[in-house]
Amino acid sequence: MPANLTLQYLEAEEVFRNAKTTNEKIAALEDMLAAIPKHKGTEKLQADIKRRLARLRDESEKKVKAGRRDPFLVEKHGAGQVALVGFPNVGKSALVDVFTRAKVEVAPYPFATALPVAGMMEYEDILIQLVDLPPITDGEFVPGLAGAIRNADALLIIIDASSDDCLDQLDGTCGQLREKKILRDDLVEGLHHHTRDSCLIVATKMDIEGAEDNLELITEFLPSGFRLVSVSVEIAETLEHLRQSIFDLLGVMRIYSKKPGHDPEMSQPFVLKRGGTVVDMAEAVHRDFPSKLKSARVWGSARFPGQAVPRDYVLLDKDIVELRI
Numbered sequence: 001m002p003a004n005l006t007l008q009y010l011e012a013e014e015v016f017r018n019a020k021t022t023n024e025k026i027a028a029l030e031d032m033l034a035a036i037p038k039h040k041g042t043e044k045l046q047a048d049i050k051r052r053l054a055r056l057r058d059e060s061e062k063k064v065k066a067g068r069r070d071p072f073l074v075e076k077h078g079a080g081q082v083a084l085v086g087f088p089n090v091g092k093s094a095l096v097d098v099f100t101r102a103k104v105e106v107a108p109y110p111f112a113t114a115l116p117v118a119g120m121m122e123y124e125d126i127l128i129q130l131v132d133l134p135p136i137t138d139g140e141f142v143p144g145l146a147g148a149i150r151n152a153d154a155l156l157i158i159i160d161a162s163s164d165d166c167l168d169q170l171d172g173t174c175g176q177l178r179e180k181k182i183l184r185d186d187l188v189e190g191l192h193h194h195t196r197d198s199c200l201i202v203a204t205k206m207d208i209e210g211a212e213d214n215l216e217l218i219t220e221f222l223p224s225g226f227r228l229v230s231v232s233v234e235i236a237e238t239l240e241h242l243r244q245s246i247f248d249l250l251g252v253m254r255i256y257s258k259k260p261g262h263d264p265e266m267s268q269p270f271v272l273k274r275g276g277t278v279v280d281m282a283e284a285v286h287r288d289f290p291s292k293l294k295s296a297r298v299w300g301s302a303r304f305p306g307q308a309v310p311r312d313y314v315l316l317d318k319d320i321v322e323l324r325i
């Protein structure tokens, strides 16, 4: 046993020993890998954890292929997957209901949502997947919930601004996510988790009396660096504002391709990570394109329409790109 193992590591190891499902074991090993001090003395142990991780991920993939799917893992569609998390009755299902055609249950009693329900939300010319989840409470997560939250590209942390418990909901939800290592302060390479950058706090039911006052409190006690949006399913402008915020949260951009001598293909944008370059676009069009790429022209962000740009030119949302190979 190498020296200097941190308490955090030993805790993760304990979680691993008690883990029952493959997904729980994977999550625990990931935590062990994140917590292990990185020096010569732990190299063998690090390699051992990585080997076990690889084997378990393999196993989990085979199970998926064999049709033994985890009902909590929602297959991704569209420009990104955004999961709604929060306490019971805060208005998660109501939002998925107004934004998508998914059949969700909106009900004034807790635990109406037992399994994830996914629907597609239109944002201009793309679709974003929203996933309604069973509630988080102060107690235990239902099995599978942690994996579903981790797996999403971004999170909406929903709190009910009309409730006097709104600050407890915020604390409770963020606290649970942190405790389960689903939410961390910083990105850890190789791990699946969220940071403040992939989270948006959404205060709901703003049409109800008292919500405005509570919103001031929420703003005051907002954990630092987190973004906050307020909404009511009854007020159309707030919904449109939230729709825009969800797109911004995903950190993606739409790029349209144009074949030389043709009009641009405006109906089917490529969706790339914001900050992506001409090479990233080429890669998205075809795996072989980056190596074959001779020149590129850009309409939109370029100084003039159809300007020739270098391979490392950083594209912006709604750019049109012509790739010559």
Ligand SMILES: Nc1nc2c(ncn2[C@@H]2O[C@H](COP(=O)(O)OP(=O)(O)O)[C@@H](O)[C@H]2O)c(=O)[nH]1
Residues within 6 Å of the ligand: 086, 087, 088, 089, 090, 091, 092, 093, 094, 095, 105, 106, 107, 108, 109, 110, 111, 112, 113, 135, 204, 205, 206, 207, 208, 231, 232, 233, 234
């Ligand atoms: N007045 C008002 N009621 C809402 C709003 N959003 C949700 N509700 C109500 O709050 C209750 C719980 O909503 P629901 O979406 O089922 O909560 P969930 O448990 O978080 O999915 C239901 O009775 C909804 O009709 C809102 O913006 N305004």
Ligand SMILES: [Mg+2]
Residues within 6 Å of the ligand: 092, 093, 094, 105, 106, 112, 113, 132, 133
């Ligand atoms: Mg619900």
